Amino acid sequence: MTAAAPLTPHQQVTRARWALMAGNFAIGCGVMVVAGSLNDLIRSLGVSVALGGQLISIAAVMMCFGAPVLAALLGHWDRRRLLVLALVWFAIGHGLSAIAPNYALLLPLRALCVVAAAVYTPQAAAAIGFVAPPEERGRSIIFIFLGWSVASVVGMPVHSFIGEAFGWRWAFGLVTVLSAGAAWWVWVVMPDGIKPPTMRLAEWREVFTHPVLMAIILVTALSGAGQFTLFAYMAPYYRQVIGANAAETSFLFFWTGAFGLLGNLLLSRYIDRVGAARIVALAMIGTAFSMLIWPLATGVITMALVILPWGLGGFASNSAQQARLGLAAPHLATALMALNSSAIYLGQAVGAAGGGIVVAAHDALGESGDDLYKNLHWIALAWTVVAISLSVWAQRQTIKLGGKV
Template identity: 35%
Template sequence: MNLGIFILAFATFVAGTVELVIAGILNMIAEDLQVSVGTVGQLVSIFSLVFAFGAPILIALTSRVDRRKLLCIAMTTFLGGNVLSIFSPNYTTLLIARIILAASCSIVVVVSVTMAAKTVAVELRGRAIGIIFMGLSASLVLGVPLGTIVGEHFGWRMTFVLVSMLSVICIAAIMKFLPKVPAQPTIPLLQQIATLKSKKIASIQLISVLELTGHFTVYTYFTPFLQTTMGLSTNMISTVLLIFGAAGIVGGWIGGWASDRFGGVRAILVFLVLLATSLFLLPYATGSITSLLIVVILYGAMVWALSPAVQSYLARSAPDSADIQLGLNTSFLHLGVALGSGLGGFLVDYYPVTTNTWVAGIMVVLALFSAIYSLMKKRSTATSLN
């Protein structure tokens, strides 16, 4: 695998880290900017909404731009968003910075996948794209503990200083090592959306929305949950989040392996049942650090095992539009992040923080119903997915 692929993976890691890093420093930002924790949590929702709806639009608008040049522009804009975050004097400025970061991040992720596919031999294409998504997955599961550790020791603004430094390194590497990749024709947005007319495909995409809504109803506010229910120190919370992240990375591998071994739909059903169970058990696991970690490991593994399983299920369910569905799934994942963060923010402002876990579990159960519905549609049309 050539060096360029790893540079692209690094780009997605740097860009993706900013999305969820807020979750680990909610209290610090809320205290500094004198707003509620729930209000700060909406910064995750705004980011994900802009990513979800902005990605297909921005990629269509920039379809004529050389991919390497576009990636450099996006990373430079991303750097600007981080600098604005560092010097944000109030919540409104930080909100504007998040919008800039989300728009640029969406381009970085999509273009990185495109360039990975275009800069390697056909027989290496799948592995190249897999490496890109490893960078993105690592950013999502490690961004929160990273932000928590840096924020605790140096202040929350230093988190964005670190990301800014990594961005500069990334831009330099892109300019020096990546080849030019001519712009490619893009599929019109309306044509992409039209593929969702299939109830089976729509129900599969809905699994991602509901599952991530449930997950981020809890995860965005996991720090106040642990502080309220167990009185954990910031350092201990960072440790819990790191363990959660490690479980998520292993879960991603489990999800891919189980999908290949047992079929995507079977894996999804099992993972959703286990994920819902872990969320319902979470309030009862706070009696000791041992019981908490057992549930957290199950929670982290299952939530990240679902993504490759759902993507495998999509690809096999819609072979003629697999590329479109996988691209749309990225937007649906971020829509779930936005909805979960927003819902969780409302709940944490008006109800005990443990309420979030119950609502999250219910959302995952709804995702299970959606998965069962998609399976019924499969049987009714007598098609084989696995």
């Protein structure tokens, strides 16, 4: 019996990319589980829509501040062990959340659980950038971010369906299983000894004091704030405003995610030809267009049409931002990936909290239905327009500096 032939470097990178993408899929499903099952969660725990939305906000805040802090504290760890530990923590956290008896306990459990997401996503991007050859780094980073897009295609509609049919606790339980499985896969596939150079204090200072790099990172936060002003409350909006039932709500989440996946696939194919910054701008313009015509959606079919440009651009813009930063300053990639992930979560926190404040204000006035969510799309559009403007400015400055900042 002959021994199996050793894997080539290309095969090792391919296996690592698939495993890390699976981890991002589990992380994405966990981050989105509250939004997907929000209808049953607020009904089961007896809390308001605005209060339920704060589960999204507190998670985003923890991920926002956790990403750069943990990147600095854990930078010397072997990435195989760090990534597996993050996924195991995520699995345990969602398992405990699934049996939480009330909102008061679920809130801190949620906050602690998502610390794992703050570690996994940026460190997975940094790890694959370290493993892959230079000519494949951009594509490799984008590939593992497909996990988030696939989570939006599968995770959101499945969470929504499970929440409506069986209850939100089963949706959280599903995340536990996915995270445990991804942890096993990463452990089996990833090699030992992956330790990107630890960022020195001077390099962190360089990032924080660089106006163009920080502007690009701020674009991510502004775009996220715009998206989550609406996205965090889509499940109750679909039910209360356009009258969607459980199956129709799941379909709309699937529809959005499917075009999100398509957008990322197109991104991976054309990013080298079109350029990351230009794709970011196009993606955000598509998102802004959906927000502009939002009031035209009066039913499931019209909503599917309205949300299509957003679906194509929403996830693609985040992936392109990661590639944009990695190409602009490769020597600062570890810090930039962490800070950009932090910006994604900051945008989620600001958007979900801001949208919750608006919904709560209308609720306090005794309004309901469409009136409860009015003005959310205008606020979302304003955030997105500012993000587009800042992105264009940052790209002009990057061109002046010769493409590398």
